Amino acid sequence: MRFFLRNFTAYSRTIVLAALIAVTAGLSGCDTLKRLDPFDKKQKPLPGERIAVLANERSLRADVAPGEANVVLPAPTPNDSWPMAGGYANHAMHHIAVRDNIDEVWSRDIGTGADDELRFVATPIVGDGVVFALDTESELTAYRLDDGDTIWDLDLEPEEDDEGHIGGGIAYERGRVFVATGFGVVFAVDAKTGQVVWQERIGIPMRVQPTVRGGRVFVVTVDNNLIALDARDGKTLWTHQGSQETAALLGGASPAVDNGIVVVPYSSGELYALRADTGRVQWQDNLVSIRRTDAVASLAQIRGRPVIDRGRVIAISHAGVMASIDLRTGRRNWAREIGGTESPWIAGDYIYTITNENELICVSREDGKVLWVTGLPRFEDPEDKEDPIIWTGPILVSDRLIVAGSNDEALAISPYNGRLLGTVELPDGVSVPPIVANGSVIFLANDADLVVYR
Numbered sequence: 001m002r003f004f005l006r007n008f009t010a011y012s013r014t015i016v017l018a019a020l021i022a023v024t025a026g027l028s029g030c031d032t033l034k035r036l037d038p039f040d041k042k043q044k045p046l047p048g049e050r051i052a053v054l055a056n057e058r059s060l061r062a063d064v065a066p067g068e069a070n071v072v073l074p075a076p077t078p079n080d081s082w083p084m085a086g087g088y089a090n091h092a093m094h095h096i097a098v099r100d101n102i103d104e105v106w107s108r109d110i111g112t113g114a115d116d117e118l119r120f121v122a123t124p125i126v127g128d129g130v131v132f133a134l135d136t137e138s139e140l141t142a143y144r145l146d147d148g149d150t151i152w153d154l155d156l157e158p159e160e161d162d163e164g165h166i167g168g169g170i171a172y173e174r175g176r177v178f179v180a181t182g183f184g185v186v187f188a189v190d191a192k193t194g195q196v197v198w199q200e201r202i203g204i205p206m207r208v209q210p211t212v213r214g215g216r217v218f219v220v221t222v223d224n225n226l227i228a229l230d231a232r233d234g235k236t237l238w239t240h241q242g243s244q245e246t247a248a249l250l251g252g253a254s255p256a257v258d259n260g261i262v263v264v265p266y267s268s269g270e271l272y273a274l275r276a277d278t279g280r281v282q283w284q285d286n287l288v289s290i291r292r293t294d295a296v297a298s299l300a301q302i303r304g305r306p307v308i309d310r311g312r313v314i315a316i317s318h319a320g321v322m323a324s325i326d327l328r329t330g331r332r333n334w335a336r337e338i339g340g341t342e343s344p345w346i347a348g349d350y351i352y353t354i355t356n357e358n359e360l361i362c363v364s365r366e367d368g369k370v371l372w373v374t375g376l377p378r379f380e381d382p383e384d385k386e387d388p389i390i391w392t393g394p395i396l397v398s399d400r401l402i403v404a405g406s407n408d409e410a411l412a413i414s415p416y417n418g419r420l421l422g423t424v425e426l427p428d429g430v431s432v433p434p435i436v437a438n439g440s441v442i443f444l445a446n447d448a449d450l451v452v453y454r
Contacts, residue, residue, distance in 0.1 A: 059357045060338065062370050069371040071362060071416045074348045076398045082126040082437040084171035085209035085305060086343060090258035092309040095347045096436045098397045102453045105440075106148035107427070111135030113448035119431060121252075122169030122209055124444055125177075126437035127191060132177050133450050134170050140179060142194065145438060148452065152194030158183055168219065169209025169254075173231065180206040180219045188217075188234060200234035202227060208252035211262075216276060218255045224266040226255065228279060238279035242266035252301070253343070258308040261327060265302030269317050273330060283330025289320035289337055304343040304353070314351055314365070316340045322353070324368060334368035343433070347396050352415065354391050360403060360413060374418035380407050393433045397441060404430035404443060427451065 062069070076097035079087070087093040110133040114120050118136035125132050130151060131143045142151040156179060168180030176197060179187040182205045188197040204221040211218045216237065217229040224242035229235065243266065255264040262276045273282040287302055306315040308327060316322040320339035325332050338361070342354040350371070351363040358376045363369065380387035393403035400412040400421050406429035412421040428447035435442050441453045 060355060060359055060361060060370060060373050062372050064369065064371055069362065069417065071350055071371060072348070073350070073396075073399070073415060078439070079436060080438050081128070081172075082124075082435040082442075083173060084125055084211055085123055085169060085254040086256070086307070087435070089211055089213040089256065090308040091254075091256045091305050091343065092307050092346050093395070093436075096395070096397050098436065098439050098441060099454070100398065102441060105452050105454045107449050107451040108143060108148050108150070110141050110444070110448050110450050111139045111153075112137040113428070114431065114446040119166055120444060120446060121166060121207055121432065123432045123435055124442055124450060125170055125172050126435065126440075126442070127172035127177075128175075129438070130191065131442065131450070131452075132170055132172065132191075133444060134167060134179065135448055136167070138167050138179075138181055138183075140170065140177065140189065140194075142177075142191070143450070145440060145452070151192075154189060154194045154196070156181060156185075156187055158185075166205075166207055168206035171210045171212045171217070173212040173215075176231065178210050178212055178217050178231070180208065180210045182207060184221075186210070186217065186219055186229060186234060188231070198234040200229060200236075209254045211255045211257055213257040213262075214276065218257065218262055218264070220252060220255065220264065220266075224268060224270075226262075226264045226272075226274070226279075228262075228276075240264070240272065240274055240279050240281075242270050242272065243268040253303055253305045256306045256308045256313070259311075259327065261308075263306050263308060263313050263315075263327075265306055265315060265317075267301040267303075269302060269319055269321075271302060271306065271313075271315055271325075273313070273327065282328075285323070285325060285330060285332070287315060287317035287319065287321040287323060289317075289339070301341075303341040307344055307346050309346045309365075312365075314344050314346060316344055316353060318356065320356075322363070322368070324365070336363070336368045336370075338363075338370075342392060342394075345394050345396055345401075347415070350415070352394050352396065352401055354393065354403065358389070358391060360391075360394060360401065360418065362415065362418065372418040374413060376403065376411070377405075377407070390429075390431070392430060395434055395436055395441075397436055402434060402441065404434055406430065406446075408445075410434070410443065 076095040079096045112135045138156040141153040167182040171178045177189045184203045186200045208220040215231045226240040228237040253265045269288040271285045302317045313325040322338040323335040339356040344353040349365045358378045360374045362371045390406040394401040404410040427449040428445035443451045
């Protein structure tokens with residue numbers, strides 16, 4: 001499988017703006033993602049009926065007129081690793097460089113996939129040229145990123161656990177992989193050998209990937225308890241308790257850490273900024289909208305990871321609040337009535353996110369204005385409105401946003417105007433966002449296939 005794409009690259013990311021940025025791509029079963037010159041008159045349209053892929057119906061409207069967004073992004077830069085959920089501890093990954101033409105280079109079955117009881121909530125991670133992936137039964141496997149060769153595997157599921165569980169996830173720092181599990185134990189594993197260095201019994205399940213920074217491992221339990229562990233031996237350094245919720249969405253958001261502050265979101269909609277060394281509260285906010293209309297909307301959970309970027313915290317809740325908050329003081333710079341469960345992606349002066357209504361949007365980092373809105377397909381059967389599609393992402397690589405869906409597809413969309421650039425078939429639906437490291441785009445499908453494009 002490859003990604004076939006016709007578009008034009010943003011010819012200038014400087015003062016010239018993006019006047020000629022992208023044209024909507026043709027779709028093909030070809031196996032390569034390509035950038036072709038749109039002015040080449042020898043190219044012929046692909047045969048067949050043209051069917052709109054992106055949805056026309058939208059509940060959110062842009063705050064600027066069409067063509068007035070003037071989105072200009074910083075140039076893409078290389079990224080050699082992806083050590084934890086969201087990339088690095090602050091979750092601000094900006095614009096990542098990959099080759100213009102990327103092909104599938106390898107795929108591996110990592111173990112047990114998702115079913116009616118077990119779900120993927122953990123993305124793979126990459127550290128020191130190795131991909132680490134956790135299956136739905138807590139089997140951890142290490143693969144060489146270059147060629148997919150298996151280095152080691154480790155089964156972390158306790159023998160007495162025969163009913164299954166939904167795990168938390170994995171993170172990497174300084175030669176160790178840290179695993180938060182659904183059976184209430186945190187492990188530190190030697191990244192080279194796969195040997196367990198230490199394990200600490202928390203006693204409460206974790207369904208959030210850990211965040212590691214400065215020798216501290218931050219894990220969040222299902223009852224909204226943040227625990228800071230010493231990465232050397234697993235000893236508890238401090239804890240913080242948020243308000244408990246009787247119901248929550250599956251999974252959760254990893255804490256963000258930067259400038260000595262850890263920002264932790266809870267399923268209650270609470271957002272706390274704490275001193276990373278002591279756990280002392282610096283400020284608190286609550287991303288709950290007063291305009292909640294039904295039982296589902298009343299779930300206040302912050303499921304998308306908050307992002308710390310240049311002194312600001314960008315966060316979004318399922319309950320309908322997206323906000324920019326000053327990291328030091330906790331003062332809101334702006335807030336919008338926009339709800340979502342996916343993590344925002346920041347690049348330069350722009351924020352990209354998927355809303356509760358399956359809309360991919362571009363928002364100004366400065367004032368929160370919505371610059372463009374693109375409706376993503378909502379149903380696999382749009383006529384009968386059956387089989388809802390769940391989208392995850394986005395990530396931004398070399399002038400295209402990538403989102404992956406439960407309908408076995410990934411889409412490439414222009415970050416400048418929201419137009420469709422291309423599509424690719426995946427081996428199964430996707431529940432966790434793709435990651436990018438060392439020029440590779442990596443997907444984990446629900447059937448446990450790990451697929452690497454480069």
